[in-house]
Amino acid sequence: MVDSGCGEPEVSDSLKAFGEVIKAFRKRARLTQEQFAPRVRYSVPTVASIEQGRRFPPADFVDRAEEVLDAFGTIRGAARHLSRRPGLASWFRQWARLEAEAVSLDTYECRLAPGLLQSEAYARAVFAQSVPPLTDEQLEAQVTARMDRQRLFRERGNVPFSFIIEEAVVTRHLGGARVTRDLLDHMLECATLRNVEIQVMPTHQEQHAGLDGSMQLLETAGNRWLGYAEGQQWGQLIADAKQVSILLQRYAKLRSQALTPRDSVGLLERLRGAL
Template sequence: MSVDGEKDEPGWEVDPDDEWGIAVIATVGRQLKLRREAVGMRAAEFGTAVGYGEDLVYKIEGGKRIPRPEYLDRADEVLGAGGLLSAMKEDVRKVRYPKRLRELVKLEAQAVEMGVYESHSLNGLLQTSDHARAVFTARQPPYSLDEVERAVAARLARQSIFERSPAPALSFVQEESALRRPIGGTMVWRQQLEQLLVVGRLRHVTLQVMPLHCEAHPGLDGRIEVLKFPDGTAVGRSDGAFNGRPTSDPKQLRILELRYNTIRAQALSPSDSLAFVEQLLGET
């Protein structure tokens, strides 16, 4: 892909309120510029070599734009950096996430097992880009267009969890009402339902639907999330317990696991849940 097309793709700007992110991207930009100048390449010549326009090269070197991972790989190759520029991809990847999400992303990257119950909306790991964009656009007070695109990009970047190897065991329970709300309009809704079917059929993913005819269950207070790690530790959070704060206390985790396991038992089976989503898709 020619990265020149990034001119028309928002979401790669640096968050002006993220001091750490600004510092990281400024450092990366300086290193790129120093390497380029050291080999005697002009910005326009370098841009042609890596598939970027000269203007975008200057923006990246000036710390105004987040470079794509493939840009760093190509720059490393063109400038003969021996892997030093490519090695910056990890820090650059973290900048894509808003500050408040970084700890969550770190935990998700380490988890070997994750269970999530969602009540009012679809879990961010399951959302399509258009669905996420409609959700962020509806926020009040309203986000700016740049803030919306940064939020969408960060949400999609988290979905790399589905491609991890070895794959973590992922379990999602979604309220039926969240699946019926046509966020973004009919076409966006259809694409979202199709996405749920794709994800729900992954071997390491279990997707269940909590039907509306279930009169009561332990998740009525809101979201529940439990993540487990290779060393046997875990962390959990619930909107309706422990002030909504993350907890690693064994006693509190047992309570959250009991609630989540009860919710799973009351929800439709995974096969019935996929059949339900297919039925919804057929009704649109």
């Protein structure tokens, strides 16, 4: 799934309001951003982005800020009302809602690293390629949304995530060698999670069941399977049982054709070492 953010990002006043809450309590505690940042174990730029409403606050940031600033539960309360949809293309929002409640998720991607596996540096490199170019505010909203979606790994530890990616996705070196190293480090870290399985489709593979393009599949809590696919300026939710069955068959075949998870990790580690 690319979810590349070609649509207009949603404006989120709730993020800006939360940032003002953090700033007010920080100043009440007579702390500068430079003094506050190490206490919550985040960088000064990250704290600044959160206070400016440009970045969704991670759960551990909220908890630490609440404790460090002695905020009487105000910060945790404000966090519960944050919008989690800034920066998502309009056609992707329905899938994102389903994704957040799914009991399993399968992704095959041939164009770029799936959004759930992207490092922040890689996500920025992706959105920097947008044509026409995004404004700084739009880019920040897109990156914020991308990073926020990765909460699924932490919040839904009992949900299995399967990813199949083309080797070319990594060897393309989008954003340069440094960004690629950062992406590989992030993907290898994700691969250590018990509910995340990453497989690489080698470039030299004579059989390939995914020639029709990238796809995403999920199983709902009611055990219904749905599919999703994206093009240049559109996204399609696939609910027809026959069509979804075809995608499931293709994904199953892809899993047998790609490298095993263990061999895939080995390949990613070798690619990381070569940079």
